[in-house]
Amino acid sequence: MTGYTPLLPEGILIGVAALVILVGLFIEKKKILGYFTLIGLLASLGLTISSWNITTAYTGAPFYGAIVVDPFAQIFNMMFLFVGILVCIAALDAYGDHKNQDEFYALMLLAIVGMMTVALSKDLVALFIGFELASISTYAMAGFDKHDPKSIEAAMKYFLIGGLSSSLMVFGMSYLYGLTGSTNIDTIAAVFAENTALIGTPAILLAMVMLIAGFGFKMAFVPFHMWAPDTYEGAPSIVSSLLAAGSKKMGFAAAFRVFIIGLIAMKLDWYIAFVILAVVTMTVGNVLAVVQKSVKRMLAYSSVAHAGYIAIVFAIVAYPYASADATGLAVAGGILHAFSHAIGKAGAFIAVGAVTYMLMSKNAVDGDPNHIDNYDGLGRRAPLTALLMTIMLLSLAGIPPTFGFTSKWYLFLSAIKGGLLWLAVICVLNSALSVYYYAKVIMRMYWGEPKGDAFIEPPMYLFAMTIAVIALIALFFVPDGVYYWADAAAHALLGV
Amino acid sequence: MIPLTYYLLLAGALFTIGAYGIMTLSNGIRLLMCIELMLNSANMNLIAFSTHINDASGQVFALFSIALAAAEAAVGFAIILMIYRWRAEIDIENMNLLRW
Numbered sequence: 001m002t003g004y005t006p007l008l009p010e011g012i013l014i015g016v017a018a019l020v021i022l023v024g025l026f027i028e029k030k031k032i033l034g035y036f037t038l039i040g041l042l043a044s045l046g047l048t049i050s051s052w053n054i055t056t057a058y059t060g061a062p063f064y065g066a067i068v069v070d071p072f073a074q075i076f077n078m079m080f081l082f083v084g085i086l087v088c089i090a091a092l093d094a095y096g097d098h099k100n101q102d103e104f105y106a107l108m109l110l111a112i113v114g115m116m117t118v119a120l121s122k123d124l125v126a127l128f129i130g131f132e133l134a135s136i137s138t139y140a141m142a143g144f145d146k147h148d149p150k151s152i153e154a155a156m157k158y159f160l161i162g163g164l165s166s167s168l169m170v171f172g173m174s175y176l177y178g179l180t181g182s183t184n185i186d187t188i189a190a191v192f193a194e195n196t197a198l199i200g201t202p203a204i205l206l207a208m209v210m211l212i213a214g215f216g217f218k219m220a221f222v223p224f225h226m227w228a229p230d231t232y233e234g235a236p237s238i239v240s241s242l243l244a245a246g247s248k249k250m251g252f253a254a255a256f257r258v259f260i261i262g263l264i265a266m267k268l269d270w271y272i273a274f275v276i277l278a279v280v281t282m283t284v285g286n287v288l289a290v291v292q293k294s295v296k297r298m299l300a301y302s303s304v305a306h307a308g309y310i311a312i313v314f315a316i317v318a319y320p321y322a323s324a325d326a327t328g329l330a331v332a333g334g335i336l337h338a339f340s341h342a343i344g345k346a347g348a349f350i351a352v353g354a355v356t357y358m359l360m361s362k363n364a365v366d367g368d369p370n371h372i373d374n375y376d377g378l379g380r381r382a383p384l385t386a387l388l389m390t391i392m393l394l395s396l397a398g399i400p401p402t403f404g405f406t407s408k409w410y411l412f413l414s415a416i417k418g419g420l421l422w423l424a425v426i427c428v429l430n431s432a433l434s435v436y437y438y439a440k441v442i443m444r445m446y447w448g449e450p451k452g453d454a455f456i457e458p459p460m461y462l463f464a465m466t467i468a469v470i471a472l473i474a475l476f477f478v479p480d481g482v483y484y485w486a487d488a489a490a491h492a493l494l495g496v
Numbered sequence: 497m498i499p500l501t502y503y504l505l506l507a508g509a510l511f512t513i514g515a516y517g518i519m520t521l522s523n524g525i526r527l528l529m530c531i532e533l534m535l536n537s538a539n540m541n542l543i544a545f546s547t548h549i550n551d552a553s554g555q556v557f558a559l560f561s562i563a564l565a566a567a568e569a570a571v572g573f574a575i576i577l578m579i580y581r582w583r584a585e586i587d588i589e590n591m592n593l594l595r596w
Contacts, residue, residue, distance in 0.1 A: 125557045132564040139571045146578050153591045155575045160527055160588075163568060164518055167534035170561055171511060174538045174554075178545030183553050230594040 004062045006054055006069040009044040009077065010113050010120075016040030017109035024102025034092045037105040041088055041112075045081040048074055052485055055492065065184060066123035071488035072335075076119035076253045079339050082471070083245040083346045084112045086464045090238045090350045093460035094357065095144075104144060108242065111137035115250040122261075124173045124183040127254055131169070131218075134250055135162045138243060142235040154234025158243075161217055161227035169214025175207035176262070185262040192265035199266055208266060211258060212273055218251030221311065222281040225304045229288075232300035233370070237353025240296065244303045245346035249338050252310055260317055260331070260493055271318035274311055275423070282308025282430045290437050296352050296370040298437055299345065302396060305434060306341045309408070310334050312415055312423055317494075322418035324496060329417060331490035333410035336482065340407040340472070344395040347468030351389035354461035358382060362455065375441060377450025382457050386445045388465040393438040395472045398431050403475035410483075503544035510537035524576040524586035528569060535565045 004011075020033045027033075055070045062069075087108060095101040110133060117130025139162060143155025177183050179198055180191040191198075198204055213224060220228040232240040259270060285305030292298040313334030317327045355378065356369040379386040395404030408431065415424035475482055510533055517530035539558040546554025576586050583590070 125553070125560055128557070129560055129564065132568065136564075136567055136571050139568075139575065143575055143578060149582055150593050152575070152578050152582055153593050156524070156579060156588060156591060157594070159572055159575050160518070160531070163528075163531035163572065164515075164534070166564075166568070167511075167514070167531055167538060170535060171538040171541065173557075174541035174545065177542060177554055177557065178549070181549045181551055183557060234594050 006051060007062055007067065007120075009047045009081070010116050012040055012044045012047070013109045013113045013116075017106045017113070020102050020109070021106040024106075030099075030102050031092065031096050033102050033105055034088065034096070037109060038085065038088050038092075040109070041081055041085045045078065045085065048077050048081060052078070053488060063123075063126065065186075066126040067117075067120045068122040069120060070492040071485060072256070072490075072492045073116075073120040073253075075335055075339070075482075075485050075489045076249065077116045079249055079342050080112050080115045080119070080246050083242060083342050084108060086343075086346045086350060086468055087238050087242045089464040089467070090241075090353060090461050093458040094236065094238050094353060096460075104141065107137045107141050111141065111242065112246065115246050115253075118250045119253040122185050122257065124177065124185065124188075124258075127185075127257065128166075128170060128173065131250070131254060132166060134247060135166060135218075138239070138247055141239045141242070142231055144239060145236050148234075150234040151236060152234075154231045157227050158231040158235070161224075165214045165217030165224075167214075168210050168217070172207045172210030172214060175203055175210070179203055179207070185257055188262045189264060192263070196265070200269065204266065205269065208263060208270060208273075211263075212270065212277075215251050215255040215258070216277065219248055219255065219307050219311070220281075220304050221277045221307060222284045222304065225281070225285070225307075228304055229297050229300040232303065232349075233294060233297045237296065237349050237356060240300070241346040241349030241353070244300070244349060245342040248303065248307060249342055252307075252334070252338055255314070256331070256334075256493060259314060261495075264317075267318035268320065271315060271320075274314035274318065278308050278311035278315055279423070279426055280308075281305070281311060282427065286430050286433045286437075289434070292437070293372055294368055294370040295355075295372055295375060295441055296349070298372075298441070299348050299352065302434060302437070303341075303345055305430065306337070306345070306396070308430070309411060309427055310337055310341070312411065312420075312427060315423060316414055316418040316420060319418055319420055322420070324494075326414055326418035328487070328490045328494060328496065329410065330414035331493055332483070332486040333407065333412075333414045335486040335489055336407040336479075337411045339482065339486075340395060340403040340475070343468050343471050344392045344402075344404055347392040347465050347472075348389060348396065350461060350464050350468070351385055351392065354385050354458055354465070355382070357458050357461065358385075358455040362452070372441065372444055373451075375444045376448030377445070378448075379446040380454070381450050381452065382455045384457055384462055385455075385465070388462070388469050390442050390445065391469045391472065392465070393442060397435045397438040399435070401473060401476045403472045403479070406476055406479050500544055500548045503540060507537040507540040507544070510534075510540070522587050522589040524579065524588055527588070528572050528576070531572075532565060532569065535561060 114134030
């Protein structure tokens with residue numbers, strides 16, 4: 001494949017989004033558009049998986065090298081598309097008779113295109129455009145339940161913090177551009193490698209702090225995490241699953257590209273920043289998740305904690321005594337953990353959405369539908385939902401036989417191999433703490449007293465959760481394919 | 497010709513004013529203006545650098561950034577409008593349904 005053909009997956013999504021919004025103007029029964037969106041996403045996923053190992057970096061790179069298709073971009077794209085498929089299936093139930101559902105599908109597709117652009121970009125301009133495309137679409141999605149005050153508040157908070165993060169990011173990028181004279185990440189890396197006098201100057205430190213803050217808001221690292229629990233709790237559940245599983249991974253894709261390629265010469269400077277951020281993020285996320293009464297908010301804080309686990313990748317890559325093997329394993333492990341967290345968290349938020357849906361359909365809600373009291377006896381009231389949610393929570397906690405265990409294993413192993421044993425110990429202790437609050441929900445679901453009759457479980461929600469659970473279990477038993485892919489992605493990223 | 501440093505100082509000052517406003521103000525429109533101020537200070541940096549090193553890509557970046565800021569403001573105003581319909585005010589200090 002040459003020229004622009006490797007970008008066909010993104011092209012399909014843009015075309016489907018345009019068609020959905022156009023056809024949506026003229027037809028009454030809009031649910032069909034949801035199936036159409038699903039077909040587009042599946043086609044895009046198929047194309048991405050079938051071309052997983054292509055590299056366009058050196059020959060025939062589209063857009064003058066601003067966009068590069070390599071295994072690193074493809075594995076992130078696969079992740080975003082997978083999450084998109086789960087969200088789209090769940091949306092068929094959640095918004096199946098909403099009068100503006102076509103806009104939901106179009107916004108979701110555009111958000112996914114934005115995320116994919118970020119993963120593909122090797123140029124700060126393209127990266128910024130992708131970032132904003134994903135952000136702006138998801139601002140509107142967070143406020144999609146426009147008669148629900150919580151959804152509006154979530155959208156407002158997300159919008160303000162998102163705007164702040166993109167202005168910090170573009171300010172940092174402007175300094176990077178000014179110092180190096182280029183917006184291409186490879187060229188930036190080359191300039192820094194050549195001109196070592198630039199390293200450690202106040203201007204580059206300023207740019208780095210701005211970029212860490214800008215990406216940190218998206219990835220919800222701890223001093224920048226305040227918006228995340230609010231937005232994930234207030235936004236519609238399926239949108240939260242797109243945010244936690246997609247938007248956050250987009251931040252990681254961007255940070256991997258910018259820091260591990262562009263600013264690798266400054267690694268001693270950002271090593272300490274990322275070590276502190278990682279440790280603080282996972283600890284604060286886990287501790288605050290323990291005290292939550294709302295299951296959705298608990299998942300949001302656990303998502304913050306997982307950002308902390310993935311952030312150790314930066315620490316290992318930047319650690320001066322880490323071997324090349326260990327850094328490769330760290331990046332691969334980080335990507336795998338991002339993937340397992342994406343599936344598990346998207347599925348768990350969809351499960352929360354299913355519970356809310358079932359409660360709403362019975363008008364059995366007093367107060368917050370996400371409150372843990374509503375999960376009492378869910379094992380008897382909605383057996384399939386409870387079972388699927390249990391498996392996803394086990395995966396998030398990192399308990400076999402789920403993919404969450406595999407990915408955590410590789411990630412923490414890379415910390416040990418890289419010589420950062422103490423960091424691995426902190427991660428494992430945090431993981432142990434996290435089991436408590438996941439187990440609490442599972443206990444309430446199976447040993448709590450049910451407070452009502454059985455529910456009729458919504459089929460599409462169940463279908464989405466089943467796909468997520470099958471993926472989690474299948475990837476535990478057969479991790480080879482995705483592991484080789486992640487390994488190739490790590491090699492593509494590290495350039496070794 | 498005005499030296500590059502002056503542009504950078506002005507952009508830095510604008511950025512700081514924007515950041516200060518985000519932290520202290522509570523009116524939705526003012527917050528939106530502060531975000532715009534911060535984005536535009538970055539654009540100013542880009543253009544100043546672009547002229548200084550005689551390379552056009554910074555100006556292209558600034559153009560994209562302006563277009564995206566406009567799109568962002570459009571969505572922002574839509575959200576603020578929703579808040580206004582709900583509460584007949586746009587003071588975000590009073591938005592405290594979601595806490596801890």
